[in-house]
Amino acid sequence: MLIVFMNQMSGADESGHLRSAQVWIGEDEGVWRLGWRNIEPDGEVLDDEWYEGNSWNELLRVYRHRLAMKLGEGFRPLIEGIFHEPGESAGKNLGVQKLQCYSELYGSEELYTELCAWRRRKAASGRKAPYFIASNRVLRLISAFVPQTEEELLQLPGIGVSKASEHGVEWLEMTARIQRTTTFPLNWVDAQLQEEVFLSWLYKQKEQKYKQELDRFRIRRTVLLGIAEGVSLTQLEERTSLSRRDLVEELEGLEKEGYDTEQLLQVELDEITDLEQETVWKAFEELGDTFLKPVLQRVYGQSPNGDEAGGTERLYERLRLMRIRFRREEPGKAKVG
Template sequence: MQIVFMNQMSRNDGASDENSAQVWIGEEEGMWRLGWRDIEPDGHAQDDDWYEGSSWQELLCVYRHRLTMKLSEGYRPVIEGIFHEPEDSKGKNHAALKLQCYSELYGSEELYTELCAWRRRKAAAGRKAPYFIASNRVLRLISAFTPQTEEELLQLPGIGSNKAAEHGADWIEMTSKLERITAFPLDWVFRQLKEEEFLSWLYKQKEHKYKQELENYRMSRTMLMGIAEGLTLDQLSQNTGMSRRDLVEHLEGLEKEGYDTELLIRMELESMPDTEQSAIWKAFEELGDTFLKPVMQRVYGQEPAAEGGMEQRYERLRLIRIRFRRQHFEKRDAV
């Protein structure tokens, strides 16, 4: 096997000798391999194979995900700048990220739980999704820094004047009952939060992102292979465990990336009358393709749908919208 990439890693946990490791990529007869090697102080090595296969793209997805796991554990590259440095750690969002990091590591769980309960009540009363009221990030910040005036609230990233005016009184009512040991402004956070602590937290955030990226890549590959084999949405659902709705949404993403999904769309719309398809197409031309509800109302009006029929109608609208957008982009590229 030919090693095409390797970097030395090290971690000092403060309780023992420095831990050493290597991350490497190799190639042999068209197959890619990726692995991690832990090197004991006595020189013995323990290997962990991360990937073996023919897809360079999949290897990169696995590499990013598994490497961020190691970086979040405290490993650092001996040779800097070769791979995967934290892009945001010194950027314009540096201060906001540090405040977020501190709030997740040192916030009050008791206050956070109380804030989440408040959000559930607000969401239920307003018939809104909880995240429309306030994000977990905002509630974490409040739980850590306990702002007790509107001016202090506005110093927290993610809280603007509208949010403060809408919910600030409720938040301050909860925080004002607590004894606060920290103060505003929050410059002290940047001195108190250790850089290694912040970097490990930052890599932990990226770990989730790259895990999703890997899962998305593998799902796309499974779907494309299924489409090439002539599988239906029901068959793909059985193979992947995903609902038909999620599969159609993923199908839209594949089209945006330039993949051909027409074979599956044609099979799914085969039983749909041409007149109904034409009416939907015309509605997209007249109303645009951003929102589906106006198109649904234009085509079907108040016509009741059978049990499960409304979901089927929306599914078919999405499938026809894929065709509509594809033709729109083809015409635009031809100009």
């Protein structure tokens, strides 16, 4: 095997003992291999192979994910720059990340729990998804820095004038009951947050990010292979563990990127009569393809009965599949709606 990349890694364990390791990439007759080698103090070598296959793109995603895990455990590279992303951790962004790190490590769990309960009630009463009210990170920041005024609220990343005006009074009612030990402005965080603690937190964020990217890459590959084999959405559900709705969204994304999804569309729409397909097509031409509810009502009536087709959700699925074909074949007729 030809080693095309290797970097020496080192770091101390919880007891302070120095650890050594190597991360490497090799190639052997067109097969890529990726691995990690622990080098014990007594010279013993323990190998852990992370990847073996012919996809360089998959190897890179596995590399980023697994390396982020090791960096989160405290390992650091002998040669710097192997994990740099353009523009990351620079200027204002670095300050925001440190505030987020501090809030997740040292925030008040009691206040955070209270804020989450408030968000659930707010979301239920307004019939909105909780993240539309406030993200977990915003609630973490509030729980850690306990702002007492609207001016202090506005110093937290993710809280603008609109959010402060809409929810600030209720947030401040909760924080007023908490005795805080820190002050505003928050420029003290940079000095108080230990660099190694911050780096470990940062690499944990990377680990989660790269795990999602790897999962998405593998799901997309499975879907594309399934399309080539002529499988159905039901079969893809079993292969990917995604819902039919998520799979249709994946198809829409693939179509936008120029992939050919027609074979799967044909499998799914084969049971729909030519007359029904013509009616749907005409409705798209007349009503536009942005909003599906008017099309649904035009084709299936004001109170559509989708029992035989698997429910109204399945009718919407049919329309979304038909819309993929419509947008590909009649791009000039698509309307904003």
